[in-house]
Amino acid sequence: MKFARVLVADDNREMRSWLREIFEAQRATVEEAHSGAELARRLMHEGPFDLVVGDVRMSWATGLQVLEMARAAGNAVPFLVITGFADEAVRERARQLGAELMEKPFEAEQLVERARRMLPPLLARVGAAGPLAPSRLARQPTGS
C-alpha cells in the first residue's frame, strides 16, 4: 500500500494509534481525525484519500452522517465503517452509502485484507509489506 493515503477516524486515541500502526506497517500514508467534525474538514479540504476507515460513534457527527454528507457533495472515497454497535439500521445505511462495514473487535490481519480489497488494485499491491508480524499490532486495543 506504499502510495495509498488512508484517513482513520475514531474518537478513541488508542484505536487511532493502532490503526495508524497497521497501515504504516503496510507503508501507507496515514492521517487521523478524532471527531466527526475533523473527519468532515479533512474530507472536504485535505483530500483526496484512497481509503477512509471510520468509527460510527464520534463527537459532533457520526461517521455515517459525515459519509452521507460527503456522498451528497460528490465524494466517492472508499469508506470502511468500523463499529462495535452494528445493528441492522447501521448496516443498511452503510450499504446505501456504498460503504463496507467491519465489526469491532477485529484483528489487524482482517483489516489489512479488507483494505486491500477496497483499494484500487495497483495501490493495494505496490510496496505490500506482506503478512503482519505476530506482535502487539495483531489485536485491537481493549476498550476501544
Add this chain to the structure above:
Amino acid sequence: MQALSLPQRYAHKRVLLAEDDPDMRALIAMALRADGYEVAEARDGGEALELLRGAGMGGVAPAADLVVSDIQMPRVNGLELLERLRAGRVGIPVVLVSAFADTAVRCEARRLGAMLLDKPFDLGDLLAVVSEAMEVRR
C-alpha cells in the same frame, strides 16, 4: 439526522457561516450544503461583516439570506456581529451557536431577534433551526 431527507425547499438560499474552529466550520458547512443551501464561510465576525459589505449588504443586493454564527470568536464575536447588523438596520435572520451562552447573552440575542442553539447540538437540530429561521424571513 435530517440532512438529505428534508425537502430541499431552500435550495439556492444563501447562508453566511461564521465560525473560527476549522473543524466545526467544515462540518456545519457540509451539513448546510447537503441540505441544499449555498454557503459562504467566514473565520470570524469581522470576516463575515467584510463579506456582507463586499456583496452590498445594507445596500441593494443582500449577500445572504441568513447568518449562522458561533458566539465565541476572535476579532468580532457572534454577538457583536449581530449588534452591528442590527445597528446597520440589517434584519437578516441570525442563528447563534454557543457552548457558553450565559443569561445576559441569551437575553441580548433574543432582544435582537436571533435564535440561539446550544453546543453540542445534533446536526438535525441545527438544520431544523435554520429552516425555521428561513421561514420567519419568508
